[in-house]
Amino acid sequence: MSSDDIARNLRALWRADKIIADIRLRHMLVGLGLKAFAALIAAFGLLMFELAAYFALVQVWSAIVAAAALGAFNFVIAGIILLIAARQPAGRDLELANEIHGTAVDALQLEAQVMQSQFSEAFRNPLNSILPSLIAPLLTIVLRSLRKTRAAPEGEQR
Numbered sequence: 001m002s003s004d005d006i007a008r009n010l011r012a013l014w015r016a017d018k019i020i021a022d023i024r025l026r027h028m029l030v031g032l033g034l035k036a037f038a039a040l041i042a043a044f045g046l047l048m049f050e051l052a053a054y055f056a057l058v059q060v061w062s063a064i065v066a067a068a069a070l071g072a073f074n075f076v077i078a079g080i081i082l083l084i085a086a087r088q089p090a091g092r093d094l095e096l097a098n099e100i101h102g103t104a105v106d107a108l109q110l111e112a113q114v115m116q117s118q119f120s121e122a123f124r125n126p127l128n129s130i131l132p133s134l135i136a137p138l139l140t141i142v143l144r145s146l147r148k149t150r151a152a153p154e155g156e157q158r
Helices: 003-060 063-086 092-124 126-157
Strands: none
Touching: 003 063, 003 092
């Protein structure tokens, strides 16, 4: 557990989130483009077809029935185009980015658990965490003082 590991996992998480957002944005833009194209076709392409069909149906049916039949036909065509636009698959890129995202989140959670256990251990037994770092300086101080006390009586006896 080090700050480099945490930073690396955070960078991986950020990159995965960025890739996921880019893929979703591209997917939405493609769907929006197809929906706009469907609307354009519905507005201009079918206008002439409807006009011709209306004039043909008026001769067979009444004007009201002909207009209602053409309106229902327009809804069916628009629904088919919207279904085609909604069926666009997200692709393998989104699956891979979601997998990387999940791995990075799991690694960060593991790092956080390790860090939490180390901090809780340090607060439970503060001497256990401080003592190893203090042993070397304390030993040198004790050894120096012992050397000085041994050297002082030898000098006084002469």
